Amino acid sequence: MTNQVVELNKEFPLTIKRLGINGEGVGYFKKKVVFVPGALPGEEIVATLTKVEPKFSEAKIKKIRKASPHRIAPPCPIYEECGGCQLQHLAYSQQLVQKRDMVVQAAERYLRVPVESLNIKETIGMEDPWNYRNKSQFQVGQKEGKLIAGLYGINSHSLIDIPNCLVQHPASNKVTRTVKKILKNLNIPIYNERKRKGVIRTVITRVGFETGEVQVVLVTGSADIPNKDKLIKQIKDQLPEVKSLVQNVNNKKTSLIFGDKTIHLAGEQIINETLGDLSYELSARTFFQLNPIQTVRLYDEVKKAAALTGKENVVDAYCGVGTIGLWLSESAKEVRGMDVIRESIDDARKNAKRHKRQNVKYEVGKAEQVMPRWVKEGWKPDVVVVDPPRTGCDQALLSTIIKAKPKKIVYVSCNPSTLAKDLKELSKLYKVKSMQPVDMFPQTSHVEVVTDLELKM
DSSP states (O other): HHHHHHTTEEEEEEEEEOOOOTTTTTETTTTTTEEETTTTTTOOOOOOOEEESEEEEEEEEEEEEEEEEEBBSSSOTTHHHHHHHHHHBOHHHHHHHHHHHHHHHHHHHHHOGGGGGGOBBBOOOOOOOOSSSSSEEEEEEEEEEEEEEEEETTOOOOOOEEEEOOOBOHHHHHHHHHHHHHHTTOOOOOTTTTTOOSSSEEEEEEOTTOOOEEEEEEEEESSSSHHHHHHHHHHHHHHEEEEEEEEOOSSSSSOOOOOEEEEEEESSSOOOOETTTTEEEEEETOOOOOOOHHHHHHHHHHHHHHOOOOOEEEESSOOTHHHHHHHHHHHSSSEEEEEEEEHHHHHHHHHHHHOOOOTEEEEEHHHHHHHHHHHTTTTTEEEEEEEEOTTTTOHHHHHHHHHHSSSSEEEEEEHHHHHHHHHHHHTTTEEEEEEEOOOOOTSSSSSSEEEEEEEOO
C-alpha cells in the first residue's frame, strides 16, 4: 500500500501506442499498460500517475513533448468537463482510422486467426459529424440558485449544464432550453436526489430528423406536477414542434432513467420518423437508433451481408421496433423478430402493419427461448441477425444459434470486445467473411460493426 502511495503523482515519460476502447491513450511503462485520457497515438508525453492497479495504471497528461499531427482544438467549450464525447481533440478523418484499429485490436485479442483473414474494412463515416443525435436525456438540477440541465461530469456526480450540445440535433437543444425556462418561470420544484424531494428529474427530447416532430418526456419523482396545466399550455404555445408530451414517473432511488408508469400529457402518444422508404412510430419508451443518417448506412450494410434472394427465413433477434427486420423484409420469404420489451413489440407490429408487410411476425420474449420453439415447430432460420446490447449476446442465444445452424449470421455490434468474444464462440461453426465498422457516434470512442458470418461447409 505504501508503495502505491509513493508511486501516485509520480511523473514519467510515455509514448502513446494506440487508443483504448474508451478513447484513452494507451502506453507502456516498465512493461505495464498505462491508460491516459486525452492522449493520442504517436504522442510523447510526460504523464502523472493517478491510479495503480495490479494489471494496469492510469495517468493524466502533465505535458505533451511531441503532439500528434492529428490533434485539434475541441470546439465544445465544456468538452473536458462533460465526458459525453471522448475524441473531439482528434481530427475526424483520424477518428475513423482509430475506430477501425479498435476493431482490429479486439480481434487480435480474442480470435486466433490472422487479422487479414477477417477482411476488416475502412470505417464508414459521416460527411458532417456534428448535430447527429436525435435524442437527449438531460438530468435537471440546481446550481447556485440556477436551474441547469445536462450530464454528470467524468467520474463524478457533479451535473454539468449543457445549453448547446454540439452532437445533438439543434431542435433538441432549443426545446430543452425552452422547457428549462418554463419550469423555472412556473417554479416547478426540481428533484433533489440526496433528499429525494422535488418533482422534475430528467428532460428527454426525441426529434424526427425527416418529419421535424419532437417528443418531450418529463421524468418526475412523483405523479403530481404543480402548475401542470400551465406547464402543458406554455410548452404547446412556445414549442409548436412538440407533437407529443409525456410524463414518466420514477420515484425510486436508482440510476435508471425511466420508471414503470407513463402518463400521456398532450398531443400524440408517438412521433413519426422515416428511414429510407420506411416510416416508424416511436413511443416514449421505445429504443430507436440515435443517429438516423448513419442508421440507413448501417442497415444497408446488414442488407448487403444478408444477401437475401426472397427464399430465406430470417430471424431478427433483439428486434426493438422492428427496424432491421422491416429493412430486410422485402427481400426475405419471412422475417420473425423478438424482444423482451412489450412496447417495442407493439410498435414493431404496428410498423409492419402500416407497411403492409405480411411476411413479418413479432413476439415478446427472449430469443434463446422463442427460437428453439420455432425450430421445433418446423420453422428453420436461414439467416439470423443479432443486434445485442453492449454486453454482447446471451450465452444461451449463442448456443441456440449454433444448434439451429442458419447458413448465415449477421452480427451488428456496438462493442468490439464483446463482439470478438462472441465471434470466438461462433467461429467453431462459422467463418467471418467481413467486418464493416460504421461510425454511428462521431466525436466519441464508440464504433458499430456489421460482421458477415457464413456456415463452414
